[in-house]
Amino acid sequence: MLHDSSIAASVPAIALSGVSKSFPGVKALNAVALTLHAGEVTALVGENGAGKSTLVKILTGIHQPDAGEITVRGEPMRFATPQAAAEAGVTAIHQETVLFDELSVAENVFLGHAPRTRFGFVDWATMERRARDLLKGIGASIDPRLPLKDLGIANQHLVAVARALSTDAQVVIMDEPTAALSQKEIEELYTLVETLKENGKAILFISHKFDEIFRIADRYTVFRDGEMVAEGRIAETDSNALVRLMVGRAVDTIFPERETKAGEPVLTVSGYSHPTEFADIGFELRRGEILGFYGLVGAGRSEFMQALFGITKPSKGAIRIDSEVAVIRSPAEAIEKGIVYVPEERGRQGAVGPLPIFQNITLPSLTRTSRRGFLRLAEEFALARQYGERLDLRAASLDQPVGNLSGGNQQKVVIAKWLATQPKIIILDEPTKGVDIGSKAAVHAFMSELVEQGLSIIMVSSEIPEIMGMSDRVIVMREGRIAATYEREAITAEKLVRAAAAIGEAA
Amino acid sequence: MSETAANPRRIPDRLSGRGMAALQSWESLLVVVAIAVFVANTLASPYFLDPYSLSDATYNFTERAMIGFAMALLIISGEIDLSVASIIALASTAMGAAAAAGFGIPVLVVVALVVGLVCGAFNGFLVTRLGLPSIVVTIGTLSLFRGIAFIVLGDQAYTSYPSGFSWFGMGYVFWVVTFELVLFVVFAVIYGIVLHKTNFGRQVTVIGNNPTAALFSGIRVARVKFILFLLTGVMSGIAAVCLTARLGSTRPSIALGWELEVVTMVVLGGVNILGGSGTIPGVVLGAMIMGMVTFGLGLLNVPGTVMSIFTGILLIAVIALPIVWRRVRTRMRT
Numbered sequence: 078m079l080h081d082s083s084i085a086a087s088v089p090a091i092a093l094s095g096v097s098k099s100f101p102g103v104k105a106l107n108a109v110a111l112t113l114h115a116g117e118v119t120a121l122v123g124e125n126g127a128g129k130s131t132l133v134k135i136l137t138g139i140h141q142p143d144a145g146e147i148t149v150r151g152e153p154m155r156f157a158t159p160q161a162a163a164e165a166g167v168t169a170i171h172q173e174t175v176l177f178d179e180l181s182v183a184e185n186v187f188l189g190h191a192p193r194t195r196f197g198f199v200d201w202a203t204m205e206r207r208a209r210d211l212l213k214g215i216g217a218s219i220d221p222r223l224p225l226k227d228l229g230i231a232n233q234h235l236v237a238v239a240r241a242l243s244t245d246a247q248v249v250i251m252d253e254p255t256a257a258l259s260q261k262e263i264e265e266l267y268t269l270v271e272t273l274k275e276n277g278k279a280i281l282f283i284s285h286k287f288d289e290i291f292r293i294a295d296r297y298t299v300f301r302d303g304e305m306v307a308e309g310r311i312a313e314t315d316s317n318a319l320v321r322l323m324v325g326r327a328v329d330t331i332f333p334e335r336e337t338k339a340g341e342p343v344l345t346v347s348g349y350s351h352p353t354e355f356a357d358i359g360f361e362l363r364r365g366e367i368l369g370f371y372g373l374v375g376a377g378r379s380e381f382m383q384a385l386f387g388i389t390k391p392s393k394g395a396i397r398i399d400s401e402v403a404v405i406r407s408p409a410e411a412i413e414k415g416i417v418y419v420p421e422e423r424g425r426q427g428a429v430g431p432l433p434i435f436q437n438i439t440l441p442s443l444t445r446t447s448r449r450g451f452l453r454l455a456e457e458f459a460l461a462r463q464y465g466e467r468l469d470l471r472a473a474s475l476d477q478p479v480g481n482l483s484g485g486n487q488q489k490v491v492i493a494k495w496l497a498t499q500p501k502i503i504i505l506d507e508p509t510k511g512v513d514i515g516s517k518a519a520v521h522a523f524m525s526e527l528v529e530q531g532l533s534i535i536m537v538s539s540e541i542p543e544i545m546g547m548s549d550r551v552i553v554m555r556e557g558r559i560a561a562t563y564e565r566e567a568i569t570a571e572k573l574v575r576a577a578a579a580i581g582e583a584a
Numbered sequence: 585m586s587e588t589a590a591n592p593r594r595i596p597d598r599l600s601g602r603g604m605a606a607l608q609s610w611e612s613l614l615v616v617v618a619i620a621v622f623v624a625n626t627l628a629s630p631y632f633l634d635p636y637s638l639s640d641a642t643y644n645f646t647e648r649a650m651i652g653f654a655m656a657l658l659i660i661s662g663e664i665d666l667s668v669a670s671i672i673a674l675a676s677t678a679m680g681a682a683a684a685a686g687f688g689i690p691v692l693v694v695v696a697l698v699v700g701l702v703c704g705a706f707n708g709f710l711v712t713r714l715g716l717p718s719i720v721v722t723i724g725t726l727s728l729f730r731g732i733a734f735i736v737l738g739d740q741a742y743t744s745y746p747s748g749f750s751w752f753g754m755g756y757v758f759w760v761v762t763f764e765l766v767l768f769v770v771f772a773v774i775y776g777i778v779l780h781k782t783n784f785g786r787q788v789t790v791i792g793n794n795p796t797a798a799l800f801s802g803i804r805v806a807r808v809k810f811i812l813f814l815l816t817g818v819m820s821g822i823a824a825v826c827l828t829a830r831l832g833s834t835r836p837s838i839a840l841g842w843e844l845e846v847v848t849m850v851v852l853g854g855v856n857i858l859g860g861s862g863t864i865p866g867v868v869l870g871a872m873i874m875g876m877v878t879f880g881l882g883l884l885n886v887p888g889t890v891m892s893i894f895t896g897i898l899l900i901a902v903i904a905l906p907i908v909w910r911r912v913r914t915r916m917r918t
Contacts, residue, residue: 388799409802420800429794431860435597440790440801443783450782458597465595476598494801 088151090115090279091136091167091248096145098131105131108145109305111298113248113279118270120290120311121283123300124323124541124574129283132300133252136281137169138162150247163189166247170237170254176225183208183221186240211239215269231262238269242276249273250281255289267293285373287316287580299323316580317571324541324570332546333525337565339549340364342400343533344416344502346385349394354380355557358394362502362535365528369548370537372577377557378537379421382504386418387411398501412441415501419491419508421537423484427491430480434472435461437479438494464493469519485516492520496527503527504535509543521547541570553577610854614869621876629883639760643830644882645849645875646764647823648842649867652849653775654816656867659850660779661812662792662859663718665707668820669842670729675699675824677733680742680834689749696821696828703729704817711813712806726843733836742834753830764826768871771819776864788812792859841892848899849874857903874898 089112098106106128113119123129134140135147138156147154149165156162176185183205184191192203208221217235225233234254241249251270255263270293273280284290290297291311298308299322307322344362349355355377362368370378384391387405396403398414405411411418420426429437438461439446446456461475468489472482479490488508495503505524509517524547528534538544544551551568553561553576561576574580625632632638651668658665675696682695703725710721755763779785787808791798799805828834847857853870855862878891 386800407802407804408800409804412802418800425794426796426800429790429797431793432790436786436790440786440803443786447783450784452781452783452786462595462597470595472595474596474599 089113089148090150092148093132093136094146094148096132096135096142096147098128098135098140098142105303106135106142107303109300109303111281111305112308113281114296115247115277115279116274117295118274118280118282118293119296119298120294121281121298121300122285122290122319122323124539127300127323128303129300130252131303133169133250133281133283136162136167136248136250138167163244163246166245167250168241168244168246168248169250169252170234170241176233176237176240178224178226180225181221182212182219182223182225182228182236185225185236186211186221186243188240190244207243208239211242212236214242215239215272216265229262231265234262234266235269238273241278242273246278248279248281250283252283253285254282255284255286263289285578287319287578290319291316320571320574320580324574332542333522335525335529337366337549339366340531343398345397345400347395349381349384349391349396351377351380351384351389351557352392354389355384355554358554358559360552360559360562362533364533365531366549367524367528367534367536367547369544369551370535370554371539371541371544371551371573372554372560374539376554376577378554379506380557381554382418382506382535382537383420385411386416386504388418412498412500415499416504417441417495417498417500417502418504419488419495419506421506421510423487423491428479428487431478433476434465434470434479434482434490435475437490438464438497440494442494442497460497461493464497465490467496468493468523483516485519488516488520492523500532502533502535504537506537507539508536509538509540541573544568544573545570555579611863611866611869614853614866614873618869618873618876621873621880625876625880625883628880632880632883635760639756639762639765641875641879642762642765642768644879645871646762646768647826647830648846648849648874649768649871650771650823650826651816651819651842651846652853652867652871653771653864654812654819655846656850656853656855656862656864657775657779657785657788658718658812658816659847659855659857660792660859660862661788661809662795663711663809663812664722664847665704665718665813665816666722666843666847667703667707667725667729668816668823668846669839670726670733671700671703671817671820672824672827672839672842673733673836674703674729675821676828676834676838677736677742677836679824679828680745681736683745683749684742689746692746692749693752693825696825697818698821700817700819700821700824701814702817703820704814705810707817708810708813712810730836733838737834737836743832745829745832750829750832753826753828753832764830767822767826772864772868779864784808784811789860792856792861841895844899845874845895848895848902852898852902856906 091113093109093111095108095110096106097108109128109132111132121129121132131140135142135156138159138161141157147156154165156165177188180188186208187204192200192207194200205221212219212221212235215235215238217232219228219232219235225236228236254266270280270282282290282294294311296308297311297314297319299306299319301323341364342361343364347359349358358381360368372378380389383389385405387407387410396405403414405414405416424430435457439457442460446460447453458475465472465475470489470493471486479487482490508520524534536547545568548568549565551563551573552559553573555577560579563572655665655668678695678699679692682692707718707722707725710716711718752763757763757766779788787798787803790801790803791805791808795805827839831838849870850867851857852874853862853867855867881891881894
């Protein structure tokens with residue numbers, strides 16, 4: 078493929094160098110480089126939080142880099158807006174395709190650049206014909222007049238690809254395109270990637286699944302903690318080497334030392350299932366234990382935890398708390414039974430931003446701070462102070478709206494709110510996501526303090542160092558099921574990644 | 585970390601006194617407006633300051649405000665009930681039918697309350713059980729409830745109520761203080777306590793600010809909202825008793841358009857139409873201002889049609905003002 082376009086081979090379709098991007102409290106990308114060549118598939122691999130999504134957003138003009146250079150076919154470019162990126166020939170097919178359900182297939186393909194009649198009206202006939210041709214070109218026989226919502230995910234991807242081709246895009250970014258596809262649909266997608274390659278497109282393929290990467294990629298680039306740590310030809314590497322590159326870092330965050338002294342089981346879950354999100358989850362949580370839940374995004378961990386907390390209903394399964402059979406139908410019942418859940422989406426599910434800190438903290442404990450249904454502010458302030466100070470909360474006053482606090486301090490408020498209910502079991506869903514380093518350490522220190530006092534913690538985390546540093550045992554979930562369980566001594570980063578992504582021992 | 589844990593920083597409850605915040609609040613602005621309207625009315629008409637005339641003026645807001653208190657809680661929780669005026673019509677029709685059948689005053693009152701309760705339960709069921717948006721549901725029941733009244737009455741009217749029934753609408757408890765005014769004050773106090781001093785009120789505010797976080801915090805969101813629809817229905821039933829007693833008759837067009845006046849009153853009182861914040865003292869002030877303005881316009885012989893234009897403009901203005909004001913302030917900051 079390279080011989081027929083020798084110029085394209087020497088001048089990269091797109092090249093990034095020294096690109097950095099910071100968000101408040103976190104450096105997402107640190108002077109990364111990435112080169113994509115025409116007619117080649119480059120796989121971008123890295124853990125959750127390695128900076129892959131940020132890179133995609135920079136490539137598609139959603140975020141502006143703080144530093145660094147982007148060149149398109151040798152020309153320096155700035156992608157000030159998504160439109161600028163599209164005009165430069167960069168298009169992205171996302172995990173969840175960004176298309177419009179209510180519009181027709183043809184309209185989606187040509188949105189923003191529909192063919193016009195000489196009177197300036199949309200030329201529907203031409204648009205539909207060209208859409209049909211484009212779809213046929215990629216082996217899809219989809220009626221361009223159908224509304225998009227009538228198509229399955231796989232066909233929606235095909236529409237997104239047709240859209241990419243219609244804009245004459247030179248660079249196609251595929252961000253976990255197979256996450257929602259069946260095996261057969263994945264095969265079709267592979268064929269499609271081949272077609273795009275033959276058409277001389279440069280493809281950036283982001284995936285957690287190593288079998289895919291080895292199947293279709295020509296090159297790889299590995300990101301870790303916002304840095305580009307390696308790149309090369311796929312033919313010259315293997316999955317072991319890639320996994321090591323992804324996780325092989327010095328664990329520079331220091332996790333609190335503590336001794337595991339797991340006691341009797343406090344929670345026994347058996348056969349917990351949900352029609353679509355998870356199936357047959359069973360485990361035991363012991364007193365004074367931190368049980369880690371690792372898995373890729375979308376493995377069903379949060380969905381399972383929310384079922385355990387009574388927000389969604391399981392279709393099957395039973396739980397025992399302190400060896401007594403328990404039924405949890407609502408969060409209120411879960412709280413009553415001593416189970417609390419610190420959600421991942423802090424802003425939407427955890428904190429009530431406009432309300433003051435003390436009202437947030439006392440919210441699930443109102444029955445204790447009040448008398449016969451009447452509020453007692455003095456009791457509320459006392460409870461809020463007790464737990465706020467225990468978590469080393471930094472705030473001007475307890476009357477300050479939670480929304481004005483930093484991410485780390487908001488998380489402390491949410492954790493304080495749950496601790497104030499004096500739970501037996503606390504479920505932490507990504508407890509340090511979007512939290513600065515200092516608050517992270519405080520949350521970790523606090524977690525070990527809690528288990529020493531006899532609480533049990535379930536910690537959902539996608540960060541391997543956190544899972545390894547904090548957990549006594551780790552359950553790895555994959556596609557809604559338990560894929561593996563490891564005791565503390567047996568946990569290695571490679572095992573976790575392998576179990577989460579279903580990579581065999583000998584790749 | 586361990587040093588900070590051993591010697592935690594003390595976080596103050598509140599930064600400064602609440603005096604400054606109170607001065608800058610919407611409610612203090614309303615007090616100024618209320619005084620201005622009062623003075624304007626005094627200057628506009630020599631009859632306004634007469635005690636009996638003032639007492640009459642209270643009818644312009646007492647019945648609406650009773651509904652307004654429950655409506656305030658409902659709007660703070662992020663829902664709305666536009667069927668309140670139609671609930672009055674249906675409750676009043678039911679009372680008329682009961683009176684025609686020869687029942688006494690206690691039965692009439694119970695009938696109105698039960699009709700209000702059932703209508704509120706119906707709205708609440710559709711919103712909280714079936715998960716329908718309250719604005720759509722209650723526009724539907726707005727038509728439905730009054731439609732039933734029209735079917736029952738046609739172009740007829742119930743006009744024969746037992747003697748003594750009119751006391752609910754026009755009776756004086758002492759001097760010029762009417763029964764309705766007493767009821768208004770009692771409900772203001774009760775709803776003020778419920779919203780500002782109880783767990784229930786706190787939960788209503790939390791739901792309006794973030795229903796998902798409320799659910800995740802163990803609040804029974806659907807139950808709280810259902811109770812609020814019940815309360816709004818019952819308050820409409822009570823308003824139906826007072827209004828029917830005061831008019832002495834029931835026509836299907838009774839209380840036509842009141843839902844907008846009630847909502848305007850509540851929003852004028854500083855309740856955020858998007859939910860999440862508002863106070864009962866604010867609603868009391870909003871009610872009194874609206875009542876005095878419409879009474880003043882009445883004294884000046886302004887026709888009813890003009891008054892409905894006034895209500896419409898006022899509603900848009902009080903919804904738009906805070907939003908525009910916020911936009912201007914953020915622009916000034918940047």
